[in-house]
Amino acid sequence: MTNAQSMGPLRIGLIVGSTRPGRRGTAIARWAMEVAERHEAVRVGDAVCTLVDLAEQELPLLDEPVPALFGDYRRPHTLRWAAVVDACDAFVFVTPDYNRSIPAALKNGIDYLYAEWADKVAGVLSYGVRGGTRAADHLRAILTEVRTVVVPTEVALSIFTDFDFTGADSGDPTAGRFVPADGREAELSAMLTEIVTWSRAGRPVDQARVAADQAELVS
Numbered sequence: 622m623t624n625a626q627s628m629g630p631l632r633i634g635l636i637v638g639s640t641r642p643g644r645r646g647t648a649i650a651r652w653a654m655e656v657a658e659r660h661e662a663v664r665v666g667d668a669v670c671t672l673v674d675l676a677e678q679e680l681p682l683l684d685e686p687v688p689a690l691f692g693d694y695r696r697p698h699t700l701r702w703a704a705v706v707d708a709c710d711a712f713v714f715v716t717p718d719y720n721r722s723i724p725a726a727l728k729n730g731i732d733y734l735y736a737e738w739a740d741k742v743a744g745v746l747s748y749g750v751r752g753g754t755r756a757a758d759h760l761r762a763i764l765t766e767v768r769t770v771v772v773p774t775e776v777a778l779s780i781f782t783d784f785d786f787t788g789a790d791s792g793d794p795t796a797g798r799f800v801p802a803d804g805r806e807a808e809l810s811a812m813l814t815e816i817v818t819w820s821r822a823g824r825p826v827d828q829a830r831v832a833a834d835q836a837e838l839v840s
């Protein structure tokens with residue numbers, strides 16, 4: 622099965638990678654969903670975009686006895702999470718920068734699964750003081766390990782230029798209203814176009830390669 626062979630519109634899961642109360646990630650994800658709804662592929666029915674909130678999964682720290690590469694999931698929360706990710710053909714990861722990387726919750730959510738990520742296309746929408754680009758770089762490397770193909774176009778939002786602090790208390794670290802700078806919609810739209818185009822090209826799942834990876838892990 623390839624993504625190109627799957628029936629119906631391309632199902633893009635927009636994953637909210639931060640989970641803390643008061644996170645900025647939800648406002649950014651809401652905006653990204655609106656941009657996706659205006660994207661041509663979604664308007665003509667070639668793609669649908671669904672919000673996947675990691676916080677709602679309530680995943681504990683990885684508690685599966687067998688590495689995800691072997692697909693031997695035992696815990697009910699893993700099976701639920703696997704079904705959510707499996708229902709997506711492609712992804713947009715919305716991630717903040719936490720101490721030069723992605724949130725632990727997002728890394729944990731990725732670590733839980735393997736086949737559900739593999740051979741699918743993703744884009745990275747990061748944010749932080751400096752656009753969250755260090756988190757984006759880490760996420761790219763992590764996704765490579767689970768065989769997710771990340772498109773080159775990125776969106777990097779800045780807490781300084783994509784948030785409005787008018788009237789905000791300067792001592793409040795949670796302040797600021799998300800107001801994307803000019804051109805951000807075009808950037809995200811370009812990333813979505815790339816995700817749709819690459820997904821349509823299809824990436825055959827190579828079972829021999831999966832078997833070789835498993836053999837390496839047990840050797």
Ligand SMILES: Cc1cc2nc3c(=O)[nH]c(=O)nc-3n(C[C@H](O)[C@H](O)[C@H](O)COP(=O)(O)O)c2cc1C
Pocket residue numbers: 639640641643644645646647717718719720721722748749750751752753780
């Ligand atoms: C634990 C933690 C570590 C952070 N480290 C960084 C960092 O290294 N670089 C950066 O640009 N911003 C950093 N920030 C600021 C976040 O990017 C900013 O608070 C952002 O709103 C967090 O995303 P969230 O609101 O969706 O949780 C950090 C925030 C937290 C909570």
